[in-house]
Amino acid sequence: MVAVELMKVEMRRNWIQLLITFLILSFFTPLNIWSQYMNYHNYEFVDFLYTEVTFIFIVLIIALALVQIGSERSNGILEFTCSLPYSRAQIYLTKCFLGLSVILIGWLFSFSLTGLILRLNEIHTIYFIEYYLDGLGALLLFYSITISAGAFTGTAFAQGLVTITVSILPLLLVLLTIIQIDILFNLEIALDDKLQNVYSISPVSYLLFDSARYSELYMPFLLACLFLIAGYFAFIKHPIERTGAFFTWKSMNRPVQIIVIFIGVIGFSAFGYLTDERMLGYLIGGGIGAFIGFIVSYYLIFKKKK
Numbered sequence: 609m610v611a612v613e614l615m616k617v618e619m620r621r622n623w624i625q626l627l628i629t630f631l632i633l634s635f636f637t638p639l640n641i642w643s644q645y646m647n648y649h650n651y652e653f654v655d656f657l658y659t660e661v662t663f664i665f666i667v668l669i670i671a672l673a674l675v676q677i678g679s680e681r682s683n684g685i686l687e688f689t690c691s692l693p694y695s696r697a698q699i700y701l702t703k704c705f706l707g708l709s710v711i712l713i714g715w716l717f718s719f720s721l722t723g724l725i726l727r728l729n730e731i732h733t734i735y736f737i738e739y740y741l742d743g744l745g746a747l748l749l750f751y752s753i754t755i756s757a758g759a760f761t762g763t764a765f766a767q768g769l770v771t772i773t774v775s776i777l778p779l780l781l782v783l784l785t786i787i788q789i790d791i792l793f794n795l796e797i798a799l800d801d802k803l804q805n806v807y808s809i810s811p812v813s814y815l816l817f818d819s820a821r822y823s824e825l826y827m828p829f830l831l832a833c834l835f836l837i838a839g840y841f842a843f844i845k846h847p848i849e850r851t852g853a854f855f856t857w858k859s860m861n862r863p864v865q866i867i868v869i870f871i872g873v874i875g876f877s878a879f880g881y882l883t884d885e886r887m888l889g890y891l892i893g894g895g896i897g898a899f900i901g902f903i904v905s906y907y908l909i910f911k912k913k914k
Contacts, residue, residue, distance in 0.1 A: 872901025
């Protein structure tokens with residue numbers, strides 16, 4: 609359950625980030641349309657397919673979630689909060705409720721104001737509802753990824769890095785796997801078709817509005833729920849102390865390092881082959897990828913930040 613008194617504390621503690629996020633979510637799009645209407649009096653049509661501001665909103669949402677957990681853990685504030693007479697479940701749910709409320713209320717304000725401006729000025733639109741629903745799904749998805757990453761990681765930097773990695777990982781793995789199959793078995797695979805199949809479950813695809821995604825509009829909302837649930841159990845079970853470790857649960861270190869090395873091998877080997885078009889380039893690239901993957905993973909995961 610959400611703790612009301614704790615929510616008041618969270619609001620006082622992070623009121624600047626909450627206010628900035630709310631104001632930009634609420635007024636950026638309607639003010640943008642209004643300014644264009646005032647500058648161009650014959651402005652009678654808006655195609656939201658080319659209104660590419662979702663990325664700005666996502667950056668704000670990620671920053672908010674980083675402040676809520678990552679920064680608080682690094683500063684020792686989260687450890688203090690957990691010493692208060694609230695369960696970890698209450699703390700996590702309260703933080704999520706506050707962040708999700710800002711997103712939903714800001715989205716509702718923006719949707720209502722934009723619709724009112726369009727209606728009063730008789731401006732015709734295309735993809736208006738689709739744009740806003742897709743944007744809401746994207747905001748909820750990236751917020752849930754970031755807040756969940758905060759439950760697994762020990763610093764704000766680690767939380768942000770895991771958020772970026774999780775966002776691009778599905779698309780990256782499928783792309784590299786297809787390239788590897790083509791190199792090793794000389795099989796020509798329709799790249800566009802395979803990427804399209806994984807497109808809707810790749811968070812990075814939601815950085816920009818795509819009208820073709822409207823038939824699978826439920827996907828970002830479903831993924832957001834799954835990430836929030838994963839973060840809930842991680843926040844309850846994993847250590848909360850400020851140790852400077854990349855992951856709060858040490859058992860994740862080695863498997864994640866293996867994954868990083870594996871991605872380095874298949875990525876650099878593919879690059880080496882495409883550059884040299886010989887297996888020698890493939891092997892050299894794979895060796896370089898393994899070395900870089902090991903070094904990067906070692907210093908990121910096993911070296912604690914003070």
